[in-house]
Amino acid sequence: MIDIHNHILFDIDDGAESLEDSVQMCRDAFDNGITQIVLTPHFIDYKYIDAFVDDRDSRITELNNALIEENIPVKLYSGAELFLNDEVFMADNLNELTLGNSKYMLCEFPLGPFDVTRVTKWIDELIDRGYVPVVAHPERYFEFHRNLYIIDELIDRDVVFQVNIDSLIGNNGEAPQMMAIDMVERCIAKVIGTDAHHPIYRHNRIKEKFEDLPEEITEEMLEECMLINPRKILDNKDI
Numbered sequence: 001m002i003d004i005h006n007h008i009l010f011d012i013d014d015g016a017e018s019l020e021d022s023v024q025m026c027r028d029a030f031d032n033g034i035t036q037i038v039l040t041p042h043f044i045d046y047k048y049i050d051a052f053v054d055d056r057d058s059r060i061t062e063l064n065n066a067l068i069e070e071n072i073p074v075k076l077y078s079g080a081e082l083f084l085n086d087e088v089f090m091a092d093n094l095n096e097l098t099l100g101n102s103k104y105m106l107c108e109f110p111l112g113p114f115d116v117t118r119v120t121k122w123i124d125e126l127i128d129r130g131y132v133p134v135v136a137h138p139e140r141y142f143e144f145h146r147n148l149y150i151i152d153e154l155i156d157r158d159v160v161f162q163v164n165i166d167s168l169i170g171n172n173g174e175a176p177q178m179m180a181i182d183m184v185e186r187c188i189a190k191v192i193g194t195d196a197h198h199p200i201y202r203h204n205r206i207k208e209k210f211e212d213l214p215e216e217i218t219e220e221m222l223e224e225c226m227l228i229n230p231r232k233i234l235d236n237k238d239i
Helices: 019-031 046-070 086-090 116-128 142-146 149-156 174-185 206-210 219-234
Strands: 036-039 075-078 081-083 104-108 132-136 160-164 189-193
Touching (some): 046 086, 116 142, 116 149, 160 174
Parallel strands (some): 104 132
């Protein structure tokens, strides 16, 4: 399997705190069938793209070296989770922030109240720059539940939706679970990610989570959303 959304990379955001945490999460990933990971630390400040990329890439190198020493055969790719706001209109080249140097760009919105009318403007800016937006965990956005029409507007723009495995098993609440299940069942959500942050509290031991999946989520859906479509992203192919 391939995980395109996580916060495994250490000491860069609210995810893994140490190199040891990162190594443990990569070990857990491999033990649970995840062999490729796109590292997607939060990116917030558009004025410091180069600094973010330098910090991220130096940590990826350090983690790669540690995985070799520990004989953990997980392949790592660079990425980011962009927090979209009006700064995106003035941002420099965003190519270094894509998922595995593809055309796909993982992006997120505020979990609390915000002006939902800005969503399509931010998304259109990415599309105009040649990127394919991948909307992270739409089921978690309060404003998406209040304004369901925005999902249809994003579908019309051919964005890719990624839901969290924790939402599917109910860890994020009933409403997010219902939306996540519906989006996967109707093939609106194309990717399932771990959004893992910690080796214990928000972990990526997905075999444990598979045991709690609702019966609506089939093995075929999991294969499509955790292997086939993520592979298309890394191969820079259309989904």
